Amino acid sequence: NAGVMQNPRHLVRRRGQEARLRCSPMKGHSHVYWYRQLPEEGLKFMVYLQKENIIDESGMPKERFSAEFPKEGPSILRIQQVVRGDSAAYFCASSPSGTGGQETQYFGPGTRLLVL
């Protein structure tokens, strides 16, 4: 009965390095969402993916950020050449499907990224 899994839970990077955040959705869920929570703020949508497809990336910064959800394995949020402003909590959520609008998104525990 595993929920959404994210790893690592905490990640420290120096400016200019790459950060890779992983998310395994709940069993039976094929839709994944990534959100970012800056300190003392609410969550902001970044990207929505299905297996092998990016459906909506309207919240993703145009540069340095990318996401994938391969046929096999977890979804990956990748941040290249990190800067201090990337320090935040990154949450992944999953739902059984994306249709109907009423699907509840269940969240993982988040990855706290700290850029030194």
Next chain:
Amino acid sequence: AQKVTQAQTEISVVEKEDVTLDCVYETRDTTYYLFWYKQPPSGELVFLIRRNSFDEQNEISGRYSWNFQKSTSSFNFTITASQVVDSAVYFCALKRGNAGNMLTFGGGTRLMVKP
């Protein structure tokens, strides 16, 4: 555009008091969904409730109750007889019914329940 406003950034109560967390939303959609999530000090996000725009019945779950009023675009959350374990940040969120899958979150309300 969708918008969710949680005007109360921080609330402090003493254990056993009742407390209401306000949520006001803006949307042009006729079909939409409202959510509440709890973020305890440990940091994870816990789903509490989903409400459909076409169902204005209030809901009660133990000490938790939700009051959905379309006339005022509000979806308020009341905790009765609060407990220290209720201390958390609570987020209200909105999702469009027929377009897009993203959740639009409010800024959150930090609830502190003192013994």
